[in-house]
Amino acid sequence: MKDTLFTILQVAGREIRRMTSRSMYLLVTIIFPVATTLFFWSLMKEGVPNKMPVAVVDLDNTALSARLVRNIDATPLSRVVSHLQSESEAMSELRKGNIYGFVVIPYNLQSDILASRKPVISYYYQNSFLIAGGLMQNDLTYILHTLSAGVSKQKLEAMGQDENKVMASIQPIVLDTHLLFNPFSNYSAYVTTIILPIMLQLFILLMTVYSILIEIKEKTSREWLRLSGKSLPLALAGKLLPYTVIFVVIMMFQNFMLYKMLHIPQHAGFFGLAAVSVLFVLSYQAVGIFCAGLFPMMRHALNLSAFYGILALSLCGFSFPVEYMPAVFQYWAEAFPVRHYMHIFQSQILAGFGIEYSLLSYLFLMLFLFVPFAILFRLKKALILQDSIEKV
């Protein structure tokens, strides 16, 4: 037992010496992860996009239309940047990308309303962007419905009804929307909490594959195995231990940024978060070992892990819910530790549900730890045959 521990520490010491010999290690283990954390943190610091540029085409030019324009400008989401003369001019501005949407206020709006002629107000928005398009539509719809309700209200009041009664009669049912277990309607909280682990898994995968296969590429793998008493599990444990420590620290730094700096609520506590982080890092190191063993050639293993890592962005269900994908992708999605991490995050960490609701996800994460055993012999053979594997 003591010998085992000693061997692991010896191999870890060797790895740390290797790590300090090249700037790439520093880049991928520390600088890149910290840089991405700061990037996503600072990019969406506002939480909700605000003051998106819109235009109005005011053909009416009355007190009523002027009030409408002021109302659009006053919402936190949009800012009226230009008053244009025609619909085609506004359309061209939209195509140029200068505005996200525009409202056309027709001729005789005020007089048509007074004469009960039901004038048409048209609004247009750019719907090629997911968030901007959705928010723009909500915002413009809301403002114009408010205007419409305001007109009804005035008319009813003119008919002599009292104010409370008027409100109940123009809007009998009020819809009140809440977010379940997330007091933030903050978009950045939603994006950063998932995108940071997705970025981190890329670095863990890369570093695991690189640190193992560089031994074959530089023909030092036999020496590495000798130092580990010819035991591959010990060799891997010693080699990957320094990375486990670094990546867990990085992940805790990300947690610090999310829960302390961005003030996202969490219910797991320090040790709960640390436990999830350790499991997350270990499961990706296991997948990394698997990639390295499956294709013990640097170029192919790196390509494979890059392909797998990038796909996690789509298949973890963060962008588009997995339940709505074709069946084959629903099974495939289970093969990404980050998907199970996301469940744990949403259920246990963010919503504070009992651990029994995320037990299955923990189980899946632990299952990944056994994946390397499938290729252990193949990897060992490759490490011994170092000379004939990588022929450049």
Place this chain on the structure above:
Amino acid sequence: MIKSNRQVRFSIGLHQILAAMLQEIRMIGTDAGVLIIILAVPVLYPVLYSFIYYPEVVRNLPVAVVDHSRTAVSREYIRHLDATPEINVTCTTPTMEEAISAFRRREIRGIVSIPESFSSDLALGRQTTISAYADMEFFLYYKALVSGTSFVTIDANKNIQVRNLMDGGLTAEQAEIMAEPLTLSDNAMSNPSGGFASYGIPAALILIIQQTIILAIGIVAGTLREKHPAGILIVHDHRFAETIRQLTGKAAAYFLVYSVLSIYMLKIIPGLFGYSDNLDFYELVVLISPFLLSSIFFGLALSVFFRNRESPMMLYLFTSIPLLFLSGIIWPLSGFSPLWLAVREIFPSSDAMFGYIKMSALAADLTETGREISNLWLKTFICFVLACVLYSGKLIQQKSKLKTGHGIQLQSG
């Protein structure tokens, strides 16, 4: 016939460019790692992504309704909710606790709660409140629940109001106009169904082009420097003209490969999967040519710094997802700080994504994408100059290395 000096120089130059181009193509063709990146990634990713996002929108979101009212009116509201394409009412529970525990078990994705006084409020002309609890786990779940419930509520409101006004003595037509004095016309320019693939895929395709170009150039350069004992780039002659010819040749090789790939990714794929495709071939060429050139010279300039095969891959994975966010298609540019707006300007993909989306989705013409196209040409020029300077800088380094390290004299020209 005696050729003029200029003609001879021209034909030598052309010959060198062609030779450099063929050499680069040979290097790409014999390296399985690079071949996979250049061929498999651009060919397979678009197809894979299209299948992943094939359903495009969230329909029939499983929702629980907590019906405290249990009257004919509340049941009618639930029926209307269930009839919307977005929402599928999978269970009606008497208490909120039951609905929440179904939510914990992931059986439902949203909860709508109807108050006990619902029908009596409506009968007595009092305002009543319906609460919708949305799952923020996925933006699309939230969007589906909110748009489904608001649609039903607005519709119910209008019907109730019209009925009340008619009870008050107005004609149907008068009541209609009183309830809805304005007609609101909602026009989504591009992507009217709000399909997810149409949001993400065009931008992803542009990004894949730029990233695989940089990656492939970097790996070829990194491999060369790994192989050569002095860790240098292969350039035969150190004159500036020679550097330009070498770079032009290399660029031509990638341009050739990627013009074919671009047509596949940006013309054939949208046609196959029904993404908006409002630009004709000529417009595509005008936009994509400077994009490919600027990406290629960007990659060539960057390749000077790669000392081995692996570093370009690290950079590729580090930058790909942040670049998608930096482009402004996910997070609107109006929310960017000046710093990130400036960083965004560095990469050709930012202009190309906007240009391509504007042309394909909004049918913008060439003058309306003029800003993007001229930016791309400007970036081509800057990256070209940068690549030349960096390459010839390496050359001077290499020359001195060869002189001191290997004692080989270079011919000066």
